[in-house]
Amino acid sequence: MGLLKRRAAGASNAATGPRLAIIAGGGRLPVRLAEAEPGAFLVSFEGTPCELPEARLTRFRFEKLGGLFDRLRAEGVERIVMAGGMARPQLDMKQVDRKVMMLAPKLMAALGSKGDDGVLRLIVSILEDEGFTVEGAHQILPEMTARPGKIGGPALSRAARGDVEQAQKILSTLAPLDIGQGCVVAAGQCLGIETVQGTDALLRFVGETPEERRPGKGVLVKAPKAGQDLRVDMPAVGPQTLRAAAAAGLEAVVIAADRVLLIDGPALPDLAAELGLAFHAVEI
Structure with a gap:
């Protein structure tokens, strides 16, 4: 873990x-x-x-x-x-x-x-x-980041692991354009990309997507852009992010290990379990 x-x-x-x-x-x-x-x-x-x-x-x-x-x-x-x-x-x-x-x-x-x-x-x-x-x-505050592994909630499904890989590819491709730090993918299909409006807006947009246009539950992946100066612009995830991801019908939130800040970190494992949301850190 x-x-x-x-x-x-x-x-x-x-x-x-x-x-x-x-x-x-x-x-x-x-x-x-x-x-x-x-x-x-x-x-x-x-x-x-x-x-x-x-x-x-x-x-x-x-x-x-x-x-x-x-x-x-x-x-x-x-x-x-x-x-x-x-x-x-x-x-x-x-x-x-x-x-x-x-x-x-x-x-x-x-x-x-x-x-x-x-x-x-x-x-x-x-x-x-x-x-x-x-x-x-x-x-x-080094305790505000996470090592690789499960932080809280269930294990990642096989489908979720595939979506994480696809989201990483999307974020890596977009990094030179300085667009955002998050992406939602379901069954290999991109449901949304974080832009200047932020993660909450992305998750609201995904949650409003009609069921017939969603091939699966989906995964939010948060990671810094390539070359981003983490001293002044490290991505962050907190209780609000987990609740919004669950409200949007996602099955998992996955963050870059050691490179995403956890707001109210001690509360997040139990909250993820309560929401039934897989919450993991991976090497990105």
């Missing part, structure tokens, strides 16, 4: 090392990170939904990156993790500071013509050029 990873004994957090800043978006992941690193400096951009307490958050405009970098240094921050859902920034050129003005040509080019991977790679390079170390949530 594939087990959720355990934090190694004595693993260090910000209390024993350089201070961490959490640049937070929506969802539970920033909350988990803040719990694991209580001394972290918490940052979120204005207008970004965030579940962290507003009293602890420092809000910045994306157009004021220079001020953000100065504040991070003043707070003794050396490490940065970006976590949670964030919309693409919309630059208001009337608000930009000197730092963003210098970066504007690269930022505008990335926002105008590149996919999410390209934008995120640019942001990482900017942070690293400013002297910060960018880390992934999985490096701080």
Whole structure:
């Protein structure tokens, strides 16, 4: 049985090392990170939904990156993790500071013509050029990923294993186009691909597919795109994903071992069993 990873004994957090800043978006992941690193400096951009307490958050405009970098240094921050859902920034050129003005040509080019991977790679390079170390949530919370094997629920059927292989081929083919991190396949037929709308929208779409057009129950496969920087854009699966997959009539959810974040991981094995949903991690 594939087990959720355990934090190694004595693993260090910000209390024993350089201070961490959490640049937070929506969802539970920033909350988990803040719990694991209580001394972290918490940052979120204005207008970004965030579940962290507003009293602890420092809000910045994306157009004021220079001020953000100065504040991070003043707070003794050396490490940065970006976590949670964030919309693409919309630059208001009337608000930009000197730092963003210098970066504007690269930022505008990335926002105008590149996919999410390209934008995120640019942001990482900017942070690293400013002297910060960018880390992934999985490096701080290694227990949030899974080793290969069954996580919960029943074993994969023979049909499901074939669908997993087909979904891997589809995702591998689409990876250079920077489209998405998920795919649903039933009896070898693609029922849907995750796009910018996200996994929940994909599963709703699949669930609305008429029975006569569905050759089987189907499998959701979640995996990062080839070359994706997992420090800033690792796929995630949580209770909502499992419930939505079951509601869509799927028989299994399969994730890339070690490369997909498990939100509320300890609850997922029992939930998968309750839903009758095969939940497995495989090498992809």
